[in-house]
Amino acid sequence: MAELEFGKQLSATRTPIPGLVVFDLPVHGDNRGWFKENWQREKMTALGLPDFGPVQNNISFNDAVGTTRGIHAEPWDKWVSVATGRIFGAWVDLREGPTFGTVFTTELDPSRAIFVPRGVGNSYQTLEPDTAYTYLVNDHWSPEAEYAFLNLADETVGIDWPIPLDQVEVSAKDKAHPRLAEVAPIAPRKILVTGAGGQLGRALRQGLGDQPHIEYAGRADLDLTDPSLAGARRWRDYGTIINAAAYTAADLAETPDGRRDAWRANADAPARLARIAAEHGITLVHVSSDYVFDGSKDGAYAEDDPFSPLGVYGQSKAAGDVAVATAPRHYIIRTSWVIGDGKNFVRTMASLAERGVDPKVVDDQIGRLTFTEDIAGAIVHLLETGAPYGVYNVTGDGPEQSWADIAREVYRQTGHDPSRVTGVTTDEYFANAEGPVAPRPRNSVLDLSKLRATGFVPESAVASLERYLRG
Structure with missing residues (x-):
């Protein structure tokens, strides 16, 4: 012995x-x-x-x-x-x-x-x-x-x-x-992507691919607001949930029905996912927004700046962030001015340019465009490298721009005269709006140094715009 x-x-x-x-x-x-x-x-x-x-x-x-x-x-x-x-x-x-x-x-x-x-x-x-x-x-x-x-x-x-x-x-x-x-090898723990039918969900499918252990779910496949969500899957089989589902109609969120729907999708659903993730050791990835801030800061917002949302949409997103942070393994991806493969600001400006329209565009809100494939790339990078859990700002890199600046860049890159775009204030733009208008943060610039420190180098928003318009 x-x-x-x-x-x-x-x-x-x-x-x-x-x-x-x-x-x-x-x-x-x-x-x-x-x-x-x-x-x-x-x-x-x-x-x-x-x-x-x-x-x-x-x-x-x-x-x-x-x-x-x-x-x-x-x-x-x-x-x-x-x-x-x-x-x-x-x-x-x-x-x-x-x-x-x-x-x-x-x-x-x-x-x-x-x-x-x-x-x-x-x-x-x-x-x-x-x-x-x-x-x-x-x-x-x-x-x-x-x-x-x-x-x-x-x-x-x-x-x-x-x-x-x-x-x-x-x-x-x-x-x-x-x-x-x-022997049939044991597959990796499953990855669930919610909001799979949205712009970011489609970009995640391109980034992650179609593999047997990756599940893409739209609302018809999985209702995140259902009280019985905890029993909807054998959650211990899942290693990662990427929550790309959200209510994003900021103006409609100011209506009674919109307020209810925004809070259910942006606060209640992430809270349910966070409880599931905490109980089963799942990594929860959640996409947040610059609207959790009021835009009054002089300079770029860091990940740890305090919340100060102006409207219902921003308030519901801030509540979702607080809930997700209770999951021990979490990544909160805070982004702004998202552009994907559906209807969006860039496509609208390109269409106006082609049709000979000279638009008035807001010039007192500043930020950077963020393309969905870059968000998807950052998410994959954080997961594959095992970056420390927490909040990460993810936007395009480069100089800050106003919406009017971006519109002029769209006109220039599509071969049209950028001087056809006239800048106006937010108040002027919405002066004759019908229905509620959500307050917008004037400063949506997010600091990217924490993301860069993980080894992910965000592409210039202007370069991404050029690639997007070519495609």
């Missing part, structure tokens, strides 16, 4: 399997026995362990040397340790991707533990009698979940078991598991 090592420092060691991490645990003992902190969230997450949110603790007791179990891969994460005894462990990556089939082996005793990410096959062989193998998991067993299994004797992975398999106790079920060539 191996002697237990006392007095180690808590440390983490990466393995060839991405996300599979071995931890050395401090064990304190004397002639009476020993004590250890088997799971200590604060210390272990500080060393890079995912804050995986365990919900169940399981123990497998094995009374004989050579008991061999596995190889099983479940759609949840596991924190595995040994309470008593010692094991030889073998882990095989059964996830889709370039590391499928990668093997790692090591011995575990009470002074060592291992974090096994979702989709990595787990197996072990006991090296001492009365061995108790324990694991914390972050989901409950379900017959609807997708599992993967690999034969313990698979020649492809070639695990060098300390005790030959023909000399040990193996269950009939484990003996019948398939070889690696027959």
Whole structure:
């Protein structure tokens, strides 16, 4: 029987399997026995362990040397340790991707533990009698979940078991598991894109592509304002929700019906998503707006500037931001003056230019255009790089412009005389408007330094405009 090592420092060691991490645990003992902190969230997450949110603790007791179990891969994460005894462990990556089939082996005793990410096959062989193998998991067993299994004797992975398999106790079920060539890899956790039929939703589909684990949902597919939303999906199967759904009719939001609809879509729905994300460890991406500010600041708005919305639309968006921020894993994408592949300001100006119309356009609101494909690109970048959670401003780069400046640029780039555009104040523009008019922030310029620090370089809004008009 191996002697237990006392007095180690808590440390983490990466393995060839991405996300599979071995931890050395401090064990304190004397002639009476020993004590250890088997799971200590604060210390272990500080060393890079995912804050995986365990919900169940399981123990497998094995009374004989050579008991061999596995190889099983479940759609949840596991924190595995040994309470008593010692094991030889073998882990095989059964996830889709370039590391499928990668093997790692090591011995575990009470002074060592291992974090096994979702989709990595787990197996072990006991090296001492009365061995108790324990694991914390972050989901409950379900017959609807997708599992993967690999034969313990698979020649492809070639695990060098300390005790030959023909000399040990193996269950009939484990003996019948398939070889690696027959294993269906475990797909990544699902990505849900809401608002998939909108301009940003369509840009996200172009950026993310059509893959089996990505779900695009419009309102007909998933009503985010439904009180039963928490039971609408098996949410533990989802790793990311990108909320591109919103009520954006700022003027209509000033009407009684519009006010109700704006708050339901922009505040209540994100709050429901945030509760779901917090409960199931989902990363929630939510798209916000410059309208959460009143536009009175001298200079660009930073992510941490205090809210000061002027109208119902901005108020409902600010409330949604507050709700989303309660989800531990969240990205709030704050943007402005969004242009996509549908009806929008740029297309309207291009049409007016072509038809010989000389428009009056607001010149006392300043900001930068933001194209939906750039928003989609920033979202994909933040997710793929694992950027720190929080709020990020995402707009086009370059000099600030008024709406009149942008209209003149559209005229110029389409071969028309930009002097045909006349600048007017916001008050002049809406002087004869029929129906309610939402107050607009005069300054919508957003600071982009935090986004740049993640390695994402926003394209110049003028350059994006030129590309957009060419397309």
